[in-house]
Amino acid sequence: MIVTGIFIAIQNLEGMFYAPRIVGNYVGLHPMTVIVSIFVWGLLIGGVIGPLLAVPLTATVKVLLARYVWGRPLRQQVLQSTEATLPVQETEVATQA
Numbered sequence: 001m002i003v004t005g006i007f008i009a010i011q012n013l014e015g016m017f018y019a020p021r022i023v024g025n026y027v028g029l030h031p032m033t034v035i036v037s038i039f040v041w042g043l044l045i046g047g048v049i050g051p052l053l054a055v056p057l058t059a060t061v062k063v064l065l066a067r068y069v070w071g072r073p074l075r076q077q078v079l080q081s082t083e084a085t086l087p088v089q090e091t092e093v094a095t096q097a
Contacts, residue, residue: 027059034058 020034029037034055041054 023055027055029055029058029062 016035017031020031023029023034027034037058038051038054041057042050044050045053
């Protein structure tokens with residue numbers, strides 16, 4: 001009984017704390033994001049497939065949002081700021097030819 005209790009305690013600690021931290025660091029997600037994504041994808045997809053695909057799906061959503069939603073306005077701001085600070089001057093050679 002003692003060995004079973006210790007085994008259950010260690011498995012729960014590993015599943016709740018260590019695995020999300022390791023997986024999160026490897027994928028680039030916060031450990032809390034990993035835990036929440038497992039719950040959310042488990043509810044959305046259901047069954048065993050939801051929690052298994054939770055981390056890859058969450059990482060995919062993060063990359064897509066960073067590239068196409070959050071990245072595009074930032075890129076436009078950088079381009080506008082560089083265009084405003086660097087005036088384009090025509091050379092006299094190009095206008096005389």
